[in-house]
Amino acid sequence: MNGTSPLEAWEGPLRTTVGGCFPGERAVFRGHDLHTELRDTSWLDLYLFGVTGRRQTPAQIRLLYAMWVNTSYPDARLWNNRVAALAGSARSTGILGVCAAIATSEAAIYGRQVDVAIADFLVRARAAVQSGRPLAEVVAGELQVNRSIGGYGRPVAKSAADERNAVVLELARKEGLADGEYLKLAFAIEAILLAGRWRMRMNYAALAAALVLDMGLSPREYYFYLLPSFLAGMPPCFIEASERPAQATFPLRCSALRHEGPARRPWREAGTIS
Amino acid sequence: MNAESKDVIHSRLWEEEASEDDPFTAQACFCSGYDVYGEILELASYPEYLYLLFRGERPAPPSARALEILAIAIANPGPRDPSAHAAMCAGVSGSPGAAVLMAALAAGAGVSGGAREVFLCMNLWNTCGRNPQAWHTALLTPPPAGKMEVWPVAEHPPGFSPYARSCAIPVLQTLAALARQLPGGNTAWLHTQRAAMEEASGHPLAMTGVIAAALGDLGFAPATGEMLTLLLRLPGAAAHALEQRESGFRHFPFFAIDIINDPGPPAAPGETP
Structure with missing residues (x-):
């Protein structure tokens, strides 16, 4: 033990390759001058350059935008949007409400947890198939370990076809981006799941993951691409709630609480229990 | 309706x-x-009410006292902690109070020193109990690969310090105080087995490990323990944020930066780049 901490090597100026600003002068974004080299870049192109360090093609950017557009649902009942709506109803700030709604989108039954899981599964499944394992065996193995495969089936409409898939697939075909290996794999998995006892259709999470993996993004990069994907639906829910009377969005009367716990009991006479 | x-x-x-x-x-x-x-x-005392909310039953006096000790121990991780630092960034720049606490929650939620580390460590307690061999195996074996999560993979054994050279005195003091209130449980066992556990993990015990043991003894499930850790660490973050808001951004570190791939100022018109 020499008495030094590994953290000592990380003291001092922050060494970075992602950039920084020189107030009053210029800004650097991943090794490029923001105001000269990148000034006309579309926001999504810049955002993904920040995430990956690579540039996407114009056709890819068009499809990536369309994939956001077609999953922007201003439905205040949806759990993430409802957070924004309730914040608006309680007269909180718009950014607090929307940021909390985005954080809520990192959910387990929909949203980001499903997205990273299906993207990761597609990567693992492709590698397994390339190494000679039959896809049906890979799918069965995954179902054995995780009981379900995110991206197939849907919590609110289990058997219905996902309304987003045909639209986005058509746009992908139009852009010449519907021939990738991950997309073929995603459909092959759907065929297995539909034929078997699971009866699960591919939902938007699997389709979107396959299309983006085919663009060369990793699952972790895909996760960051998706961060604002539900965003456009959130402010309308906040704003409309702000326009209703305060606290008048999803009001719940006392009788809407269905108590299923212990019967009423006195605290004063109670002995200690645990 | x-x-x-x-x-x-x-x-x-x-x-x-x-x-x-x-x-x-x-x-x-x-x-x-x-x-x-x-x-x-x-x-009721506040710890009794907290316990009731999360367990559904009122606690025995030592359990309520243990929860109170735990709440005091982690109420303020200090302004160098990432969660308090993040809160101060929001506070010093005049962001809303909720943004201050959201910042503290985000930076205090992770698998390195945060509430997710407590969650992972509580899972280890559930798996290993007070079996030294089980702990030895678990601490040296990487977790099995499952489906990818939004959480990054832990880079050090949960409950142990990634960088400290020895167990910090506040950690030892908290462990001893909680072990006195929770005799016969995981915390007391950890108090006696600390050296062996540290040897097995190759790291000194951290506060997250003490929190996990105590919350397990109090009967909380890992998800509840994660939530309580997030909650109980907020007071210090809030206090430091308010303090820095008062003193102003000019007195708050901004740090120097070294952009390794800085292209330099753009060439002036007519100048050869």
Whole structure:
């Protein structure tokens, strides 16, 4: 033990390759001058350059935008949007409400947890198939370990076809981006799941993951691409709630609480229990 | 919507009695059967009420005292901690109070020193119990690969310090104080087995490990322990944020930066780049 901490090597100026600003002068974004080299870049192109360090093609950017557009649902009942709506109803700030709604989108039954899981599964499944394992065996193995495969089936409409898939697939075909290996794999998995006892259709999470993996993004990069994907639906829910009377969005009367716990009991006479 | 609506919230822990003149105003609230404003308000301590909320039963006095000790121990991780640092960034720049706490929650939630590390460590306690061999195996074996999560993979054994050279004295003091309140449990066992556990993990025990052991002894599930860790660490973050808001951004570190791939100022018109 020499008495030094590994953290000592990380003291001092922050060494970075992602950039920084020189107030009053210029800004650097991943090794490029923001105001000269990148000034006309579309926001999504810049955002993904920040995430990956690579540039996407114009056709890819068009499809990536369309994939956001077609999953922007201003439905205040949806759990993430409802957070924004309730914040608006309680007269909180718009950014607090929307940021909390985005954080809520990192959910387990929909949203980001499903997205990273299906993207990761597609990567693992492709590698397994390339190494000679039959896809049906890979799918069965995954179902054995995780009981379900995110991206197939849907919590609110289990058997219905996902309304987003045909639209986005058509746009992908139009852009010449519907021939990738991950997309073929995603459909092959759907065929297995539909034929078997699971009866699960591919939902938007699997389709979107396959299309983006085919663009060369990793699952972790895909996760960051998706961060604002539900965003456009959130402010309308906040704003409309702000326009209703305060606290008048999803009001719940006392009788809407269905108590299923212990019967009423006195605290004063109670002995200690645990 | 009306009283007959199917949009109801099912709850084991909370019950309300509506006022006679307003179905949206409660005239009495009951937490796991106890009258909150009629009795708990003046008869219970705050740790007793916290325990009741999360466990559904009132605690024995040593359990309530242990929860109180734990709450004091982690109320303020200090301004160098990432969660308090993040809170101060929001505070010093005048962001809303909720943004301050959201910043503290985000930076205090992770698998390195945060609430997710407590969650992972509580899972280890559930798996290994007080079996030294099980701990030895678990600490040296990487977790099995499952489906990818939004959480990054832990880079050090949960509950242990990634960088410290020895167990910090506040960690030891907290461990000893909690072990006295929770005899016969995981915390007391950890108190006696600390050196062996540290040898097995190759790292000194961290506060997250003490929190995990104590919360397990108090009967909390890992998800509840994660939530309580997030909650109980907020007071210090809030206090430091308010302090820095008062003193202003000019007195708050901004740090120097070294952009390794800086292209330099753009060439002036007519100048050869």
